[in-house]
Amino acid sequence: MTKRVPISFEFFPPKTDVGAEKLRIVHAELQKLNPEFFSITYGAGGSTRERTLAAISDFNGKGTPVAPHLSCIGDDKARIAELLDLYKAQGIDRIVALRGDLPSGQVGLGELPYAQDLVRFIREHSGEHFQIEVAAYPEMHPQSDTFDADIKHFIEKVQAGANAAITQFFFNPDAYFYFVERIQKAGIDIPVTPGIMPITNASNLIRFADGTGAEIPRWIRKQLAAYGDDVESIKAFGHEVVINLCERLITGGAPSLHLYSMNQVEPNRQLVLDLGLA
Ligand code: FAD
Numbered sequence: 211m212t213k214r215v216p217i218s219f220e221f222f223p224p225k226t227d228v229g230a231e232k233l234r235i236v237h238a239e240l241q242k243l244n245p246e247f248f249s250i251t252y253g254a255g256g257s258t259r260e261r262t263l264a265a266i267s268d269f270n271g272k273g274t275p276v277a278p279h280l281s282c283i284g285d286d287k288a289r290i291a292e293l294l295d296l297y298k299a300q301g302i303d304r305i306v307a308l309r310g311d312l313p314s315g316q317v318g319l320g321e322l323p324y325a326q327d328l329v330r331f332i333r334e335h336s337g338e339h340f341q342i343e344v345a346a347y348p349e350m351h352p353q354s355d356t357f358d359a360d361i362k363h364f365i366e367k368v369q370a371g372a373n374a375a376i377t378q379f380f381f382n383p384d385a386y387f388y389f390v391e392r393i394q395k396a397g398i399d400i401p402v403t404p405g406i407m408p409i410t411n412a413s414n415l416i417r418f419a420d421g422t423g424a425e426i427p428r429w430i431r432k433q434l435a436a437y438g439d440d441v442e443s444i445k446a447f448g449h450e451v452v453i454n455l456c457e458r459l460i461t462g463g464a465p466s467l468h469l470y471s472m473n474q475v476e477p478n479r480q481l482v483l484d485l486g487l488a
Contacts, residue, residue, distance in 0.1 A: 212457050216246040216466040217487050223261035239475045241274050243488040249277040254310025255284035281310025282322035294336050304341040326367040333371040346375040348385035352423030374400050376468045379407035383458045401465040408477045409448025
């Protein structure tokens with residue numbers, strides 16, 4: 211039996227009232243699995259500010275804690291400080307601090323060009339109030355020139371005050387174990403939670419992976435391609451792949467799992483139930 215570790219779920223803020231209503235149902239269903247927190251993404255440059263705030267106020271105080279994502283690129287300190295004060299006043303004590311990616315065409319990195327600048331600013335402005343989670347890339351951030359440079363910048367984020375990290379999704383557990391080993395050798399012992407992407411749809415998965423630099427191993431790509439439009443087979447195969455990945459990660463010492471829920475109940479619920487983590 212797999213060791214029991216905490217789980218968390220990520221939502222993106224819905225664009226419509228119908229989407230918001232649907233997410234309330236998803237939230238209620240996933241909450242039954244007893245997650246540690248729900249995180250809610252935030253568009254770079256403040257592009258989803260109102261929608262992220264609306265989702266936060268929908269779910270904050272309703273059982274499971276919420277953790278807003280906060281990105282810094284293209285934003286200014288005053289607006290970020292306002293959000294930090296608001297979250298603190300709302301009793302929120304965990305933030306996922308990111309650089310973000312500017313929409314194409316938008317120029318100007320803003321006052322805080324990297325996530326480490328944001329982490330430093332949060333500590334300056336809010337002291338130790340927030341538990342700060344940052345992003346980690348076991349397969350290297352797509353804009354990094356070298357793995358070593360990426361590790362160096364990750365360590366700087368931790369030295370700036372981050373308490374924990376959540377990874378980009380990946381399907382190769384060795385990449386995760388190598389990343390953790392590298393930072394531990396450098397004296398960094400914060401928990402690094404694997405970000406898990408359920409597989410339900412081949413074209414969406416390939417699109418996300420291309421956008422984030424995550425690798426889909428050849429054997430998974432080939433198998434997904436062979437299933438064509440056979441959605442049920444894709445889901446069954448995807449479930450098996452992700453269950454195996456999670457089991458290997460937990461057995462190898464992953465402290466918790468963060469599921470990119472895509473605002474869906476299934477397949478997240480099934481994964482958590484089959485892993486015995488509810
Ligand atoms: P950083 O840690 O700043 O790193 C970005 C790049 O800059 C890396 O290549 C790094 O090596 C390099 N770098 C860092 N510091 C320096 C420095 N001082 N000098 C030179 N180079 C440096 N995006 C959103 O817009 N909203 C979200 O809600 C969101 N949620 C996410 C959640 C998770 C768990 C993850 C893994 C990613 C998320 N993203 C989100 C995507 C993220 O914003 C992008 O991957 C972005 O490109 C990098 O963000 P970061 O925080 O890792 O940046």
